[in-house]
Amino acid sequence: MVTHGRADSIFRNKAFAVLWSSQSISFLGTQLTYVALPLTAVAVLDATPMEVGLLNALETLPFLLFGLFVGVMVDRWARRPILVWAHAVRFAALAWIPVAYVLDVLTIEQLLVVTFVVGVMTVFFEIAYLSYLPGLVDRDRLIDANGKLQASSSVAEVAGPGLAGGLISLIGAPLVIAIDAVSYLVSALALLRLPRDGTPPRREQSGPPPVWAALREGFAVVGRSTLLRWCTIAVFFLSLFFSSVMALYFLFLIREAGMGAAAVGLIVAGGSVGGLAGALLAERLNAWLGIGPTLVTALMLPGFGFLLLSFVEGASAGAALLAGAATFVGFLGIPIFDVTVISSRQSITAEHLQGRVNATQRSLSWGTLSLGSLMGGALAGVLGLEATIRWSAVGLFVPAVLLLLSPVRRMRRLADHAEPSSVGST
Template identity: 35%
Template sequence: MSETSASRRLPRPSLWYHGAFRLFWAADSVSQFGTYIGNTVLPLVAATTLAATPFEMGLLSAAETVGYLLIGLPAGVWVAQARQRRLMRRANTLRALLLCTVPVTWWCDLLTVSQLIAVALLCGVCAVLFDVAYQSHLPVLLDRDRLLEGNARLQTSQSLAQITGPGVGGSLVQLAGPAYPVLGTAVGYLTAALLLRRVCEPDLPAPADGPRGSLVTEIREGLRFTARTPTLRAITACTATANFFNGVFSAVQVLFLTSTLALSATAVGAVLSVFGMGGVLGALCAHRVVQRLGQARAVWLVPLTTFPALLLVPLAGRGVLLTPALVGLFLTGFGVVVYNVAQVSYRQVVCPENLLARVNATVRFVGFGALTLGALSGGGLGELVGIRSTLWIAAVGTSLAILWVVFSPLRGMRDFVPSSA
């Protein structure tokens, strides 16, 4: 029996002693840091160096997630049939190569907004494969009664990346220009690929439950399971609605901070990091909060009490009047992470193993497809009604998204029971 297999079976005080998960966690953490640095650097370069318009900023924001619309559904089938860690390594390597084109063209004085959009789009396609694979591979590494703890740790790293990534990215752009931060992000992706290569746990594709059908047939099975499970349907609708308005928000938030509030690149990074600070607290508390409230109850009660805090952001002004935005971002970040830990763990528990990758892909297709459409809408709204009005629309829409889970079977449940799905 391998050391990693034994670590899954013996009682451990912490997942830190699980060697395979520790490497997997480290690789995902490095990838998350790279993603948040990149997601800050590219819009900052577009807004401050290339003088992008609100519509171009919306296109850039949409490009980061449009991959879920392009390949989101077939990605679930491909991941289910692939060696998932190898797929993750290749996705990160390709992201690194794509990002390296940005500093090269910058040094040659050829960088354009169009290139940034193209790089963001192709990196987003790689992110689809990486994200679906990592969510589907976690149950291979951990027993299902430890998934909540594992997801909480992964969310902690993601939230830490949200704190430090924007600040580091913003500071580096201001100090060194766009080339070196992007190059550093590429190195991060390569480092994550090397860490995944060191995981000793067998890297096997999900087992088949019989002869495989066509691509369309397998996609349909994932869609059908998602649509016919009432709790999963409500969660997916809530996530999609919140993501749509988050896309609207993201399309104009950098312009709001740089143009309306006249903040420097470093200050923009610091403000965006506040959302991650709330997320870190949420990740650290998620296991305890979910156990105290119940997994089902946490999915609707936590967003009900935290998502409306985003309404504070459009109230922000210069100087001390920036405080409402900081409070709103912090509370929303806390709620989003606790919600995500609960609902992702739910999918991993109730979905049959042979359907998990396809269901993960379906949920992410709907959720991130909505994020993409929201980003496009946000760019257009920013041009039509102004940046602050667009933020109000985004905040109200995010607050209303919770109605999907509040008025659902989740209100009559405390915890999820796999057999009931």
């Protein structure tokens, strides 16, 4: 593990500065593709609603299919090469879209394949990166490190869509995806400057256990830990109801509230600013309130925000302001929760179990997004957009109530739960 003394700024840790720079580049590129990919499908390839829905599903489906098994691999391989190769493959896959477009051979089937390949590489990267970070920074700086990374992601979410719209109007959606491809290549080259890491050490001398035994070992760690167990349950309900809201978010603003495209863009930007504020506040809230109260507070905010959103009516400036404020509050708590949970999980999990424990929660949270989207669409067909947003917002209080009733609410410091090396070390 690369250790560094406490400094005023975590960016004095050169290894973390490299990782943060690399991620910041790819975060911005990802936001460009977030806008350009569906526009390529709709505007260039005349995709059907079913094809667009499948395109969205393929982004997160790999977490359900492969996430747990990737966690086992991450615990058996060096992690830096996984990060580099995941970015390299994403570069190659995304680069095919503008090349095929220029050659006039691009099809919706190719777009679906590329999306799936990128999704699979995202699984490898996300789990490996979460497991690699604790080896770069001291564990008492993990909240700071994750907060900086989350803030960078939030900045990209604020700036990226507007930048994507301007670029698409100049050069077209398929060519904008080329910029994202290049961002992955640049990030991969930057990651080569990170310290080499070896295969995570294990207690056993007889070699790694079979895959299924390794998976059970990861589940057992989550099950034994009060913090990880309750937060994993909370993540399921948070992802389910949050994705139910977001599946209908744009339809609600445009069709139910009658907002124009410009107003919707400003409202979404306001929400992204809320995400940025949450990322910047996470470390301070943990210091002021402690881990348990911070988690409960963070989980209360999405419910309040989106419940307020369900009362937005009309296309007036006041309605747009209310929608922006509601979205700000709805997005504010998510990064606070994420930074706190991720940092705590990384800190209390033994190194040789990081991949499986991170994969367990990541696969559940990202995989549940597709289920929540389907649930939101189905409920909207029966209850209507406004009622579905409202009931989904009520559902978002469930994870906060669960933690409020659990022993987690009393936790102030990680030391109250377990020493950093103890979870999974016996």
